[in-house]
Amino acid sequence: MRVLVTTSPWPTHYFVVQPLAAAFRAAGHEVLVAAQPSMADLVTRSGLPMAAVGSDIDMVDIRRKTLSQELDARQKPGEPARADDGGQVFDTWQQATLANLDPVMDLARTWKPDLVLADTMCPPGLVAAQELGVPGIRHLWGWDFYGSAGSEQILAELPGFYDVYRAHGLDVQGDPARRTVDPCPPSLQPPASPARLQVQYVPYNGAGRAPGPELRRTDKSRPRVCLTWGRSITRIMGERAFLLPRVVRALDGLDIEIVVAADAATHAKLGELPDNVRVLDSPPLHLLLDDCDAIVHQGGSGTVLNAIRVGLGQLAISHMADQDNISAALAGSGAGIHLRGEQAAEEAIRAAVIRLLEDPDIRMSADRLRAEMLSQPTPAQVAAGLDELATAHAHH
Template identity: 35%
Template sequence: MRVLMMSTPVPTHFAPLVPLAWGLRAAGAEVLVTAQPDVMPMVRTAGLVGAPVGQELDGDQHLLSFLTEGRRPLECFTRFPPQEMGFYGRVWMDQARANVHTYLELARQWRPQLIVADQVEYASLLLGGVLGIPVVHHRWGVDPISDLALRDARTELADLAEDLGLDGLPMPTETLDPCPPSLQLPTTSQGKPIRHVPFNGFGEPPTWRTRSQKRRVVVTLGTRTLQLNGVPHVRRVLQASAQVPDTEIIATVIPDYWQELGPMPPEVQLVPPTPLHLFIDSCDAMVHHSGSSTMLTAATAGLPQLALPQWSDQFALGEQLQAAGAGITLDDVTRQDNPTLIRDSVQQLLDQPQYHTAAKALGQEIAAMPTPAEVAQDLLQKL
């Protein structure tokens, strides 16, 4: 079977699909990934074949243009109420409109029998409708967006669907959900479970993986956090976390920002971005920006987590993590800018056993979900 995988032009939107792509390849399927050029480095890193389509979006630069100088997203954007989260699908509707005809040309040449795409890649639905083949959407994790955004897309893209000879924007044939059921929002439609298998890029086991007798906390706030005026925020989090007694801090930071961050306490070790799965089992807790893949990677390892969301679906993710008892979320500027509160939150995660118990239960729930290899076999047999 030929499978066309598609992604919106954000590399982290494609990362959750990579283990399924490997499963499909191992099961004998031909897999071609098509997306805007932004995603192609991730495709190559994953050892997959990619066909770039359209122009690079550079979403970080696009988002930066909306920020007041020197302020991060949390300081600039209003948090949308749950019923308005479909707003975050708008930009991807525009991308579908801009690129669907080029995607169709590629698909007609390659003749896929199945399309797999991330949760807001709407050109995939149009291609599936025109070609008469099934389309599977793959969520990122905790999902307050895709149901509402798909509802809006069916209205916004109705004219485009009609131009392509369709009665309307088709629905996905199936939706895969890597979020453990106990963590998913109760308002989100049910999807087919698929276990999160961490894919954080490539690398080698770090030489610093063996730790001292101290407890270890990994702080990984994401490249985008730094690029979107987040250097003062990252500096504050690292300095506050370093105040926790008997604890060492491993901070994954692009080296380009090390000098700008300035001198760090001796408890903080700055390291280049390193695949989390190569060292996460040497850690006792994680501090992060509330990104889906990062959170699920920590959950897979059974780590308590401190979530510091900045925008979009990150708030819902932090809230669900806290509701599950596996973490703490600080979701507003006042609390995130309070070093004492950050320090105390990290210390609670390390000292209070209920966080470790809940985090391990979450990891066990993930381990019981069907693997990407099993889901791949099922898709190829049924669709």
């Protein structure tokens, strides 16, 4: 069968979808990724063919706008909650993610897929599936709310959610996705709708080389802590959200080894570093974490899932709502500690990392969360199930 994959311009979101797309291809299906032109190198280096659709959209600029709206919508003391607190933010995302709707629709009509796999931030894929009458599958990359139980009421309250379907003559009720594929351990998510389909998270972090043997740890008695700060948070929020130097200062003097996963630009901003700190030039994160004891990061979903996969205790220092949600869920599981950026004084960071390394309850919770992740169906198994779904749909 033919599987059309539609993805937003966030590289880390594509990284989460890639293993299932690759599983379809490994099973003998035709796979085509539809993405904006700027994603071409990243997608093709992942081993999948790509069709460039539409024009490039700077999602960092869009995220800056929605962040401003989120801050404006936050309730002030004594004020009643507003029903439209999330409405303006959603509307901005909707306008941005639908900008390339027509090119995606044209591609789908020409290529005629049997199934569409859509990043949750790329609704044109689901619109195309509805128009073609084939199963549309939404793929999550982190914490979810509108694929959860009771989502039909949430969707009905979001401004303009169904308008794009109606513009194409489609009468859509409830969740337009036939299934929602979720790589998060179920215990981290809100109660799922019946359409939720769990998949085991398999890390893909882009093409890259593994750290060489000279960077492997030889002294296992000395804990190794990984620091990473994602790809976008500083571009969105500015230098006030770049807390890696603060984290390094907070951990100074501890008898630990620190490895920082960062690109050259980030490395340059760190300044002079203590002798126990090494910077690695953006290695694929999962290849580094299996030799670490804990991780400190910005609360990005991809980083959280990578760390769960190897059973690490995590300190998440979040600044934005999507980071807050999954970081709070992680802390609630007992497998990590969550600090909001404004709470992350050096003393709090230092105490949190010491606890990650010394508290056996955190280690047990991290092991439990890892076991839960590994118990989910593999991408190959999910691909086989979706193949059966598409076949049954075609013969219906």
